[in-house]
Amino acid sequence: MPPKLMMKATLTVVALLSATPALAERLLVSNEKDNTITVVDAGSLAVIKTVKVGARPRGITLSKDGKALYICTSDADHIEVLDLASLTVTRTLPSGPDPELFTLSPDGKTLYVSNENDNMVSVLDITSGRIATEIPVGVEPEGMGISPDGKILVNTSETTSMAHFIDTQTHAVLANVLVGSRPRVAQWTKDGSLVWVSAEVGGTVSIIDAAQRKVIQTIRFEIPGVPKESIQPVGIQLTADGNTAFVALGPANRVAVIDTHSYQVKKYLLVGQRVWNLAFSGDGKRLYTTNGVSNDLSVIDVDALKVVKSVPVGRLPWGVVVAP
Amino acid sequence: MTPVQYLRCLGGIVKREALRWTQQRGRFLSALVRPLVWLAIFAAGFHFVLGVSIIPPYDTYIPYEVYIAPGLLAMIQLFNGMQSSLSMVYDREMGSMKTLLVSPFPRWFLLTAKLLASVVVSVVQAYIFLGIAWFWEIEPPPLGYLTVLPALILSGLMLGALGLVLSSFIRQLENFAGVMNFVIFPMFFASSALYPLWRVKESSLTLYWICQANPFSHAVELIRFALYGQADPLAAGVVAGCTLLFMIMAVWGYDPGRGLLARRGGGD
Numbered sequence: 001m002p003p004k005l006m007m008k009a010t011l012t013v014v015a016l017l018s019a020t021p022a023l024a025e026r027l028l029v030s031n032e033k034d035n036t037i038t039v040v041d042a043g044s045l046a047v048i049k050t051v052k053v054g055a056r057p058r059g060i061t062l063s064k065d066g067k068a069l070y071i072c073t074s075d076a077d078h079i080e081v082l083d084l085a086s087l088t089v090t091r092t093l094p095s096g097p098d099p100e101l102f103t104l105s106p107d108g109k110t111l112y113v114s115n116e117n118d119n120m121v122s123v124l125d126i127t128s129g130r131i132a133t134e135i136p137v138g139v140e141p142e143g144m145g146i147s148p149d150g151k152i153l154v155n156t157s158e159t160t161s162m163a164h165f166i167d168t169q170t171h172a173v174l175a176n177v178l179v180g181s182r183p184r185v186a187q188w189t190k191d192g193s194l195v196w197v198s199a200e201v202g203g204t205v206s207i208i209d210a211a212q213r214k215v216i217q218t219i220r221f222e223i224p225g226v227p228k229e230s231i232q233p234v235g236i237q238l239t240a241d242g243n244t245a246f247v248a249l250g251p252a253n254r255v256a257v258i259d260t261h262s263y264q265v266k267k268y269l270l271v272g273q274r275v276w277n278l279a280f281s282g283d284g285k286r287l288y289t290t291n292g293v294s295n296d297l298s299v300i301d302v303d304a305l306k307v308v309k310s311v312p313v314g315r316l317p318w319g320v321v322v323a324p
Numbered sequence: 325m326t327p328v329q330y331l332r333c334l335g336g337i338v339k340r341e342a343l344r345w346t347q348q349r350g351r352f353l354s355a356l357v358r359p360l361v362w363l364a365i366f367a368a369g370f371h372f373v374l375g376v377s378i379i380p381p382y383d384t385y386i387p388y389e390v391y392i393a394p395g396l397l398a399m400i401q402l403f404n405g406m407q408s409s410l411s412m413v414y415d416r417e418m419g420s421m422k423t424l425l426v427s428p429f430p431r432w433f434l435l436t437a438k439l440l441a442s443v444v445v446s447v448v449q450a451y452i453f454l455g456i457a458w459f460w461e462i463e464p465p466p467l468g469y470l471t472v473l474p475a476l477i478l479s480g481l482m483l484g485a486l487g488l489v490l491s492s493f494i495r496q497l498e499n500f501a502g503v504m505n506f507v508i509f510p511m512f513f514a515s516s517a518l519y520p521l522w523r524v525k526e527s528s529l530t531l532y533w534i535c536q537a538n539p540f541s542h543a544v545e546l547i548r549f550a551l552y553g554q555a556d557p558l559a560a561g562v563v564a565g566c567t568l569l570f571m572i573m574a575v576w577g578y579d580p581g582r583g584l585l586a587r588r589g590g591g592d
Contacts, residue, residue: 253385270385294377298384306463310384 025281026084027288028069028321029297030057031314037071037082038313042281042322045299045311051087054080059101060319064108069321072099072113079111079124084323093129096122101185103144103153105168112153112168114141121155123171135171137164145186145195147210154195154208156183163197163206165213175213180204185277187236189260198233198247205233205247207263217263219247226252235277239302240284246300248275248289255289257305269307271298279320290317325428333429334437341441344411351407358403359396359453363460367392379520381552393454393462394548395517397476398540400453401446401483406508408442409487413494425580432575435488439571442487443480450476464551475550475560479543482563485570492577515541516548539566 025042035057039049054073057080061070069082072095079099081091095102096115099122103112110132111124121135121144138157145154146168153166161183165175180202187196188210195208207217221231232250238260239245245258254268255275272291275298279288287300291310295317298310346352370388378384415421424434454462454469464472490503512518514531515538525532535541539562546559 270387272385307384310378 024324026323027279027297028060028082028084028323029290029313029317030060030071030319031316032056032058032292032318033316034314035073036314037069038317039087040297040311040313042286045309047311047313049087050314051082051089053082053089054078054092058318059099060321061102061104061111062321062323064104066324069323070102070104070111072102074098074100074116079113091129093124093126094122094131095124096120096131096134100142101144103146105146106148106150110168112144112146112155114144114155116140116142116158119157121153121166133171135166135173137166137173138162138176143184143186143197145188147188148190148192152210154186154188154197156186156197158182158184158200161199161202163195163208165210177206177208177213177215179206179208179215180218184234185236187238189238190240190242196236196238196245198236200232200234200250203228203231203233205236205258219258219263219265221247221249221252221256221265223249223252223254223268226254235275235289237278237280237287239280244302246278246287248278250274250276251293253291255287255300267305269300269305271300271307272296272310276317277319279322281322282324288320288322290320292316292318330429330433333427333433334440337424337434337437338441338444341408341411341438341445345445355400355403355407355449356452356456359400360456362392362396362399363389363457377522379522381549381554387461389460390462391520392518393457394551395515395544396457397450397453397472397547397551398479398483398515398517398544399512400449401476401480401543402508402511402540404442404446404449404480405483405485405487406490406503407487408438408445408484409491409494409503410497410500412438412488412491413497413500416491417497431578431580435574435578436571439481439484439488442484443477446480446484447473447476450480465553468551468553471553472547472550475546478560478563478567479546482539482543482567482570485567485574488574489570489577492574511538511540514538515544517541517544539563542566 027040027042029038035055037051037053041048053071054076056075057071057073059072067084071080073080077097079093079095080089083090095113098117099113100116101114113122119139121137123132125132137155138160140158141155142158143156153168155164161181163177163179164173166173179197180199182201183197183199185198193210195210197206205219206215209216230251233247234250235248237246245260247256251274253273256265257267258265271289272294274293275289275291277290285302287302289298295315296310296312299308301308367389514534521535524535542559542562545556546563549556
């Protein structure tokens, strides 16, 4: 056998052996157009339940104890709390107007919410259910990423095309870093040294050194046969070992696989139409993608780097979260 | 005649067909290169065409190369069936067919042996293609390589039998160009080999029904499903039925008493 063939054969065997996912996991998908959360069994990939929530659910995140899902219901102008045992909305939290994305502080007590319409980041104390303060940022705030130690918050503003570094103690903006046009998602590396920021219109991913607050690397994408304007990077996920990054490329219908040491794109994986966001399974062996236009969810085998299945969810799926 | 003698006869015919394939360099190479040209050049141009809908047996979005692979497998078999039909005509013109036809074995057995020989060659070609296609990331599940075998045999039988029927109709080698025009091209293009039938249906309903009636479409679908470990009963039924029909026609065509050979005064 030639070495390449041998390697591929080995990979296939490995993929087969590792194909069994953690059975108890559930996938939660926010459907922007249906105003629902689809609950999918990660083992069978069958829809367990579709839960009606407020208008235009987009950003979703799990509570620290994993028992609840926070939902940005953008057009309802608040945050809803979905209890994952009963699958009912048990609480509503204020958010400021048009919440799109948010991030939870590592202690699980604070939600930082980007308000797309009034250029503010709202700091929400979950226990009291009150907005503690608002931080003025650039125009059309969108992506939110908090450092692993919880000290620095990064917010991206779509129109200003900047990543704002915010001190979570003083709520002061420490630095504004210019990135590609229309930045979307800000994702910290596990060690807190770098922030990956995707730019939807710019078609790039900027890697920012968190200490210097400077862009140290810009990743560009080129897919044969796909028009450049279709390449719109949004969701970013890094593997637990930090060696590989996955970037959802929107209407290019591809997820880029990036080597985080060389910053080279290793592969493009074909998924559904307009892929927005990504989430790993608990064991990191699978990556789930939400495909907005084709109304489905694709499942990627992380070791084999292959798309294994796509299953329908609601209309305009936006975010995805894996619940234990 | 004993079964051993039957086997010896079968072995001889298979060996002759295999030798013919491997020793004609041009035919050997073109059989391998033809589907690769489709894969490397034609499919490259259409890379982005699919990936917009999920059709069974696929579980997710696939690039165009993956879609046409089963069609190219069937194309290998179609060409092989026609090649073997060509060789029958050649044998008749050269007179070597007489050696075969004067053998004491029944005519149907000789034709079946000839058919099996052509299927063996086409299945080997198909697997070689699958091996090379791996490098184009056409990676069906490992078990698919096994489950595709019966499908390849069945479709090989059908297309080989069709070749036999045609060879009984063709008087001269020169007429073979007609086979290209009137059999290979229409069968290949009016099928699900190059584009899914729902796409065809969107543009022309008539063409859709022509594609549906084309046994080659069913051979392609049979191979497509089998390659992914699934069965397509309709396709399997159509292919099996057509195989039987073509075989009966071939035996009739080669029957010295009734068939076309008699009408042409012995055929050579």
